[in-house]
Amino acid sequence: MMTTTTPPAPAGTESVPGPPVTRAARVRRRLNSPIATGASILIAVLWTVPTFGLFVSSFRPEDEIKTTGWWTAFSNPQFTLQNYQEVLFGRSASSGQLAGYFINSLVITIPSVLFPLAFAALAAYALAWMNFKGRDWIYIAVFALQIVPLQMALVPLLSFFSEGVSLGGIELMPAWNLDDEEKFVQVWFAHTCFALPVAVFLLHNFISQLPKDLMEAARVDGATHPKIFRSIVLPLIVPALAAFGIFQFLWVWNDLLVALIFAGGGSETAPLTVRLAELAGTRANEWQRLTSGAFISIVVPLIVFLSLQRFFVRGLLAGGVKG
Amino acid sequence: MATVTYSKATRIYPGTERPAVDHLDLEIGDGEFLVLVGPSGCGKSTSLRMLAGLEDVDDGSIYIDTRDVTHLPPKARDIAMVFQNYALYPHMTVYENMAFALKLRKTSKSEIDRRVKEAAALLQLEDYLSRKPKALSGGQRQRVAMGRAIVREPQVFLMDEPLSNLDAKLRVQTRTQIATLQAKLGVTTVYVTHDQVEAMTMGHRVAVMLDGVLQQVDTPRELYDTPANVFVAGFMGSPAMNIKTVPLTDGGATFAELTVPLTREQIAAAQAESGDGKVTVGFRPEDCDLVSESEGGLALVVELVEDLGSDANVYGHAAIDGTSERFVVRTDRRHMPNMGDTVYVKPRTGRNHAFHAVTGNRI
Numbered sequence: 001m002m003t004t005t006t007p008p009a010p011a012g013t014e015s016v017p018g019p020p021v022t023r024a025a026r027v028r029r030r031l032n033s034p035i036a037t038g039a040s041i042l043i044a045v046l047w048t049v050p051t052f053g054l055f056v057s058s059f060r061p062e063d064e065i066k067t068t069g070w071w072t073a074f075s076n077p078q079f080t081l082q083n084y085q086e087v088l089f090g091r092s093a094s095s096g097q098l099a100g101y102f103i104n105s106l107v108i109t110i111p112s113v114l115f116p117l118a119f120a121a122l123a124a125y126a127l128a129w130m131n132f133k134g135r136d137w138i139y140i141a142v143f144a145l146q147i148v149p150l151q152m153a154l155v156p157l158l159s160f161f162s163e164g165v166s167l168g169g170i171e172l173m174p175a176w177n178l179d180d181e182e183k184f185v186q187v188w189f190a191h192t193c194f195a196l197p198v199a200v201f202l203l204h205n206f207i208s209q210l211p212k213d214l215m216e217a218a219r220v221d222g223a224t225h226p227k228i229f230r231s232i233v234l235p236l237i238v239p240a241l242a243a244f245g246i247f248q249f250l251w252v253w254n255d256l257l258v259a260l261i262f263a264g265g266g267s268e269t270a271p272l273t274v275r276l277a278e279l280a281g282t283r284a285n286e287w288q289r290l291t292s293g294a295f296i297s298i299v300v301p302l303i304v305f306l307s308l309q310r311f312f313v314r315g316l317l318a319g320g321v322k323g
Numbered sequence: 324m325a326t327v328t329y330s331k332a333t334r335i336y337p338g339t340e341r342p343a344v345d346h347l348d349l350e351i352g353d354g355e356f357l358v359l360v361g362p363s364g365c366g367k368s369t370s371l372r373m374l375a376g377l378e379d380v381d382d383g384s385i386y387i388d389t390r391d392v393t394h395l396p397p398k399a400r401d402i403a404m405v406f407q408n409y410a411l412y413p414h415m416t417v418y419e420n421m422a423f424a425l426k427l428r429k430t431s432k433s434e435i436d437r438r439v440k441e442a443a444a445l446l447q448l449e450d451y452l453s454r455k456p457k458a459l460s461g462g463q464r465q466r467v468a469m470g471r472a473i474v475r476e477p478q479v480f481l482m483d484e485p486l487s488n489l490d491a492k493l494r495v496q497t498r499t500q501i502a503t504l505q506a507k508l509g510v511t512t513v514y515v516t517h518d519q520v521e522a523m524t525m526g527h528r529v530a531v532m533l534d535g536v537l538q539q540v541d542t543p544r545e546l547y548d549t550p551a552n553v554f555v556a557g558f559m560g561s562p563a564m565n566i567k568t569v570p571l572t573d574g575g576a577t578f579a580e581l582t583v584p585l586t587r588e589q590i591a592a593a594q595a596e597s598g599d600g601k602v603t604v605g606f607r608p609e610d611c612d613l614v615s616e617s618e619g620g621l622a623l624v625v626e627l628v629e630d631l632g633s634d635a636n637v638y639g640h641a642a643i644d645g646t647s648e649r650f651v652v653r654t655d656r657r658h659m660p661n662m663g664d665t666v667y668v669k670p671r672t673g674r675n676h677a678f679h680a681v682t683g684n685r686i
Contacts, residue, residue: 213410216377220481221424221471222398231423235414319457319464320413321406 051298058083058291065288083292097267098275098293105271105300107184108259112191112252113245119192120199121207121241125229127200128208129215139204145197153193154261161186161262183269186262191252199244206240207233211321242311249304253297272297325478325511327351327374331383332393334369343369345535346383354509356502357540358526360516361558366535367515368483374513375404375481387478398427403472404481408488409464411456411471417443418452421470435474442470445504462493469501473508480505480512486521498525519559523547531555549676553683556605556676562636562651566605568680569643576604576677579643581621583670589677592686601680608636608653610674613666620667623650625660635659637666 030036053070059079060070073079088099126132127139164175178186210233218228234241256273263269265278276293329349335342344366351357359367372378374385376397384393392400403424412420418439425435443449446466456464465485472480485501486494502525505512516522522529523543530540531554539551550556556564569576571593575585583604585593593602614620623639626649637652637660652668660666677686 211408211410213406213408214412216375216397217404217406217410217471218412218423219377219397220375220402220404221475222427223423224398227427232412317413319455319459320411321408 054291054295054298057288058295060288062288065291083289084296087289087292087296098272098296100267101270101272101275102296104263104269105253105273105297108187108191108263108269108271109249109252111184111188112195113248115188115192116195116199116248117241117245120196120203120244121234121237122229123196123200124203124207125225125233127204129228129233130225142197142200146201148197150194150258154257157190157193158261161189180266180268183263187259187269190258190262191255194258195248195251199248202244203237203240206237210236211317213321236317238311239313242308246305246308250301253301325388326353326386327479327511327513328386329370329374329383330386332370332373332380332385333382334366334373334378335381342366342381342535344373347537349530349537349540351511351513354511356505356512356514356525356527358514358516358522358529359532360519360522360529361532361538363517365532367517367532369535370532371404371481371483371513371515374400374479375402376400401478402481403475403477403479405468405472405483405485407484409456409468411464411467413456416453416455417448417459417467417470420456420467421474424471424475438474438476439470442473445473446470461489462497465489465497469504473504476510478511480510480514482512482514484516485514486516487518501525520561523559529559531558533558549685551685553603553605553678556678556685560607562608562653564605564607564676565650566603566678567643567648568601568603571600571602576602578604578621579641581619581669583675584672585675585677589686593677593679596679597681599680602686603678603680603683605676605678606670606674608651611652611668611670613637613652613654613658613660614669616667618667618669620669621650623652623666623668625662625664625666628659628662630656630659632656639666641668 056073057065057070059081060073061078061080061082064073064078068076088097088102090097123142127135127142160173161176161178164171165173176186214232215228218232223231254273255271256277259271260274263271263274265274272293276290276297279290279293280287327349328351329347332344332347333342334344347366347370349357349370359370361367369378373380376392376395376399380393384391386392387400387402412423415423421439421442422435425438430438439452440449443452446469448463448466448470451459451463451467456467459467465488468485472482482501486497489497498521501514514521514525523546526543528540529543529546531538531546533554539546539555541549541551546555546559550559553566557566567578569578571577571585571590572582573590574582575590576583583606585602585604589602594600612620616622621641623637623641625637625639627638629636629638633656635654635656637654638649639652640647640649642648650668652666654660678684679686
């Protein structure tokens with residue numbers, strides 16, 4: 001017996017009666033209340049006070065810094081640019097001479113951010129949208145690499161740079177033998193290696209969430225994988241790129257360990273962090289300079305964060321697909 | 324302009340036993356509007372995607388004209404596709420969306436401009452060319468998706484339920500627009516839908532699928548008048564055909580006190596292949612009359628009356644062999660019965676459909 005009626009509409013066209021109120025949704029609503037806003041402003045202020053103190057101190061004369069707290073600067077205002085002058089351009093050996101290290105930091109950081117971003121975006125696209133044998137295993141391997149601590153790779157990497165790779169007496173790759181400024185390459189290489197697993201993982205999650213129909217529409221329109229990546233994927237993952245870019249920039253900029261090991265402490269390659277650590281260690285009696293030195297190292301991450309922030313746009317995908 | 328030929332095309336999804344599309348044989352003529360229709364999961368979308376090159380063909384081949392495209396990538400097939408959820412590029416304007424495929428083929432700037440403007444005029448999108456998809460309504464997005472296909476001037480249009488995201492009124496409007504457009508452009512079109520009204524109104528021919536198997540391909544009229552099997556009979560038409568399996572006698576099929584006459588050949592065919600003294604008979608709601616008790620119709624207790632304005636659908640149940648069976652009858656509005664009434668239904672002679680009780684094939 002059969003009495004067939006019109007077939008049911010496919011899933012997706014049915015009207016969904018509003019999203020269910022989950023616990024997360026409730027928590028989220030509470031977080032939007034005025035009290036929560038007030039509390040978070042208070043916390044933000046508390047967290048910022050030390051930085052603010054550092055900022056004020058960096059403009060105070062040496063004697064003042066060494067005898068009174070930074071808050072007294074408001075009742076007895078005495079400001080000078082002396083600290084910055086000394087730290088950045090001072091000629092004496094005891095001053096920071098940070099200007100050169102500042103450049104070193106930029107030279108280290110910018111490629112160390114761009115390389116992993118570029119490689120990870122390509123790898124993530126391939127892992128998410130190209131069909132090839134062993135894809136899942138590669139993804140699992142990349143995922144697993146995230147748990148390897150950076151410190152474990154330091155010695156192998158160092159020996160890779162200085163001795164190359166040889167297996168059973170056969171040299172597979174010669175030693176790099178880099179000197180002076182060439183050591184930047186080692187730092188870029190190391191930072192790229194350390195960043196890639198997380199970067200691939202994050203970007204893969206983002207890229208694989210792009211609507212499948214979009215990729216198929218592009219393929220039917222005649223786009224090849226490189227073209228789809230450039231014209232469709234890249235513009236749509238800008239928020240993820242910006243997020244990871246900031247993350248990686250802060251990490252590399254503030255990194256001491258990797259830079260110290262792979263770039264060395266020489267003035268031609270060492271970044272700000274290495275120099276600041278030296279200042280703190282050897283100039284204990286001239287620590288008024290630390291305030292301005294530290295602030296100089298903070299400024300760049302702040303600029304990067306504020307300028308990349310505008311790429312955190314929501315709803316980039318709006319209007320593309322329905323349902 | 325091109326013909327499309329499926330030759331024993333088969334798709335088996337990895338990890339499944341049953342083919343999603345099973346040895347599909349189908350020929351689509353030059354300039355033809357062919358509609359693939361069937362319930363969810365019947366393989367109609369898969370068939371379309373195989374033609375688009377988005378789905379592998381595990382067995383058999385697909386030809387566009389005489390060219391074997393079975394294993395070619397989508398870009399080598401010269402087809403354009405309209406997706407169910409539009410799949411517009413969200414970061415591009417309407418103009419860029421439409422121009423994307425042409426740019427990829429290194430069409431000259433002026434040619435791109437001409438074609439996009441032309442398509443925009445055809446689809447009344449001129450005012451929206453510089454907008455992004457998110458600033459468009461559902462109907463406009465759907466038209467952009469159409470425009471993206473039109474500017475390609477492809478050999479074949481593929482449409483995968485392009486209307487299912489529109490509201491009812493817009494859907495009817497767009498339905499006629501697409502049909503007119505296709506007639507004007509004369510491009511071979513394969514159109515997938517689950518909506519049998521769309522299939523009936525738009526297609527030159529309609530292919531009905533079930534469980535990956537093609538059931539019948541024919542013009543809408545033929546499909547409606549002579550369905551090849553029970554499934555097609557029940558699928559096409561709204562409300563659906565009344566189809567019951569009932570005992571077979573010398574005179575025909577017996578619905579309780581009513582006997583639906585069958586021809587000698589039909590009776591013979593029904594008894595073949597272990598027919599078991601039963602036959603499946605169907606008659607459409609509009610192919611029966613309400614008669615008086617003395618004329619010997621099937622007694623139907625009315626459960627529900629749908630007043631459609633032009634006419635009315637009467638739903639009721641009748642006792643056949645001790646079980647209660649539901650029937651639908653379309654009737655004139657002037658003779659609308661009330662709920663709970665008993666009416667007598669008689670199918671018009673010659674307008675019934677007989678199917679084999681076991682195989683379900685038309686006899």
